[in-house]
Amino acid sequence: MTRQRRQATPRTFTLPIRVYLEDTDAQGFVYNASYFRFMERARTECLREAGIDHEACRDDFGVHFVLARIEASFRAPSQLSDTLSVSANVTEIRGARMLFEQTVRRGAPDGELICSGIAEVACMDAASRRPRRFPDAIFNEWS
Amino acid sequence: MTRQRRQATPRTFTLPIRVYLEDTDAQGFVYNASYFRFMERARTECLREAGIDHEACRDDFGVHFVLARIEASFRAPSQLSDTLSVSANVTEIRGARMLFEQTVRRGAPDGELICSGIAEVACMDAASRRPRRFPDAIFNEWS
Amino acid sequence: MTRQRRQATPRTFTLPIRVYLEDTDAQGFVYNASYFRFMERARTECLREAGIDHEACRDDFGVHFVLARIEASFRAPSQLSDTLSVSANVTEIRGARMLFEQTVRRGAPDGELICSGIAEVACMDAASRRPRRFPDAIFNEWS
């Protein structure tokens, strides 16, 4: 049997997000932690589009996903009332880890780059809270 | 048997809170929802000081507390780097409801009034999620 | 000259909002301060639909809006992955104050009531930070 590891087929998901006061700070721009909220919304909707929402994970598969590692580079500021395009693209899935490449762009999905990031999501057994291979139904979605 | 209702003995709890970037917005001041986070921190510490933390509620009493109603008036703005005094004062406890009067002041506990509020907290059975009288140990704390 | 005060014509604005992990807390439901973020998003979009966004306020009118008072009653919990309908309805505008009635409902705009609130928004001079009558263009929008 071969080791389970696949390059995910490229398929970028993009979520439009409006910047509200709650997302900004007194320096006049979007607060840094807000981008991590935005990136998670995009990952959630990316997975939901593939039929994998929080409830399916828990009830059908007995797992949940947790963020194991994330990095983000902030290239340009965004501000109140901006509309952002936040992407989530699964680039690799292997064992208990799934990699997302993510960008935040101003306006359209090909707009100015605001932030780029990489998120590593781990599959955890909901009961034992220990890492567990992604269920096949999820694994095969990105193969 | 008399109906359980008591005016709580006056005993004001005050929590010092520093304003960070995360709490502010692009208008240059503390964002309105941040005050509700601050007020809940103060209620939590007020209860903890009385020996009633989230874990005791759940494990010893089988209840948790949820916010049933809250109102706040914003009198003056506060801003980045301010230190605030956030008070929580139980003014009434009756049946499944506990009333807190709360203030946010700039600097010392008798500083300029930033925000005043009233929070009504309900005692819920942790299993059934239905309202339940406060356990005696909690009830008696404010009598 | 008559005193400026009008009952706003009824015209309810509703914004659909998805509940993400960021909005929930460890009790398993939406965290209370999240509803205040949701209600402000709805007020913002309600005003934007009427042509009054943060930028127009500042650049065209030299004002911004700040929350002067808010109250909310929490009737039922909402949870992760729910879609909510959050309404904002201007019910009165007078001098430097505008009143919004707001509801948060589960699913459709006539769904189960989660939260109801009243927000009082003040018009502030952007330069002096003092209350100021709403500009006529804004005042007349709700007359």
Place this chain on the structure above:
Amino acid sequence: MTRQRRQATPRTFTLPIRVYLEDTDAQGFVYNASYFRFMERARTECLREAGIDHEACRDDFGVHFVLARIEASFRAPSQLSDTLSVSANVTEIRGARMLFEQTVRRGAPDGELICSGIAEVACMDAASRRPRRFPDAIFNEWS
């Protein structure tokens, strides 16, 4: 003249932080973006201890600091009511960039590792919003 670049002298700053409901999510643990808020509080207090707060930056030096890049690895979950020790340690300062190594530990500063991160902070001219060398007074603080 030699190029300005220094290894900062090791001097770890640690900030105790209590976990409140606002910081958690419905999976029952601290929400990932909360750690970025915690890490920024620690950087802010680390700088404040060295006499460099937001106001000094802006008023004395005409700069502000913005987050240019951050990464974090999540090693273990933390939960409601935990007390955390959040460290911020300037490890390098050069040109317009300052590097912080940061950890979040459970309980004492030598407690279980929850999260480790690296933050790269840029010095921006407050007026032009362009990168600018750190003022000498700040630069020399870590030499």
